[in-house]
Amino acid sequence: MSLVLDTLTEDHAAVYDRQLRVWGVEVQRRLIEAKVLIIGLGGLAAEIAKNIVLAGVGTVALVDDTAAPAAAPGNFLVEPEASAGKSVAEASAVTLQAMNPLMAVRVEPGPPSVSALLPPTGSQLEGGAADQGFGPPGEPAAEALRSLVSRYDTVVACGLPLREVAALDDLCRQLGKQLFAGEVRGASSFAFVDLGPRHTYTVKGNPEEKVVEYSSFRDAMKADLKAVNKRTHPLYLALRACWEFEEAHCRPAAGPADVAEVRAAVQRLVSATSAGNTAATKPLVPEALVEGFVLDRVAVALGDAKEAVQEAAQPLGELAPVCAVVGGVVANNVLRAVSHFNPPLRNLFCYSYLVRDGLGVEECF
Known part of the structure; x- marks a missing residue:
């Protein structure tokens, strides 16, 4: 009997034949044994979930009790005609299970x-989140x-306010769990990865174990700005400015009225970078990137009620092509992280088709 059939079922060998030829039995076994929790099921999370389910991650759990009819427009896993009475998580689970019956x-x-x-x-004590428990x-x-x-083993969280990303990262580090967190805001998207203070992996053809250390989200948001230069993706500074806004106001930047404050924070951050003295001739962070990154978060949160945002801003919400690109990157790195095979992303991925000709950039802080 072949090695594959000695260690995996015949069904596994048949379905994952191509993957087994690429990365071998042991890696596939680690994927089958992995348990991934996905929190928040918008368009980005749907892409990630689809990709890791098809790759054979053994257990995928979903958290999103939003009523299925109110699902984010980008969540293609929710089939309206078959979702009556279901939550977004329940409706998405039906589709994902059908994609790969071999996993749970x-x-x-x-x-x-x-x-x-x-x-x-x-404000929460007066009738906000505290009333929800x-x-x-x-x-x-x-x-x-x-x-x-x-x-x-691994948590994937999409669309969370940045303060919640930081709090969840703190929890994952306390519990020794891996975290992937990200969001698509119109033309721009980021993904943050924290695999803890000591993540090990090997590469094909080399049994020697390699070790990498990850920074927390809070540390990434307070990295030395002197290390930021023209090669740094501009989205990092926009993300950091939004983080500072949330820290100051205990809420995300929520629309046109907040754009000016975030833009001012970006300008202050730029002035502290090594490239700040050249910003007058060529802005390090385009204004359109900042405005879109703030306003498109509102569009994502409101879903079909985008008209509530100032019409002139033309918010885009979660764009399917951006979800597909970034979802593929994140899913591939989830597979690397849980299998401990090949170097995973360290530790921030920034993507926007408004800058850098639409090329994603990996940033390590």
Whole structure:
């Protein structure tokens, strides 16, 4: 009997034949044993989920209790005619399971949010998230989220406010879990990866184990700006300015009224970089990139109610081509991370077709 059939079922050998020829039995076995939790099911998450399910990740769990009729427009996993009475996670799970019956798709309860990890703000105490059971660490909702994350190897979170990304990253580091977090905002997208202080991997043909260290999201958002130069993707500074806005206001930048403040933060950050003295002749961060990155987040959050955003801004929401590009990159690196095979992304991926001729850039902080 062949090695493949000694270690995997005949069905596995047949379905994953091409992959087995590329990366071998041991890597495929690690994929089959992996457990991935996906929080928030918009267009980007749908692309990631599809790709890792088809690749043979053994268990994929979904968290998004949004009613299926209100699914994000980019989530192609939700079939309207077969989603009556289902949540987005339940409807997506049906489609994913049909794509690959050899793996398990689970639905975990809860909203597509990790605000349970954030301390309540004054506005929340007056009738916001605190009324939904969210609260500071130690509260039941936070403990439930901790318990949920502890049962999986890798967490993929899409569309979260940046403060929630930081809080979830803190939790994953405490529990020794891998984190992928990202968002598509119109023409631009980012993906953040934290595989912990010590991630090991090997490459094909070389059994020697390599070790890489990852920074936390908070550390990436306060990296030395002197290391930022013209080769750094402009989206990094826009992302960092949005992070500073959220830290100051305890909410994401939410529309045209906030664009000016984010733009001012970008200009201040640019002036602190090694390339800041050349910004007058050629802006390091185009204004269109900043405006779109802020306003398109509102469009994603509102879904079909985009008309609520200032019409002149023409917000785009989650663009399918951007979801496909970045979703493919993230999914490929999830496979590398859980299988410990080939070097994974370190630790920020920035993409925008508004700059750099649409080429994605990997940034390590």
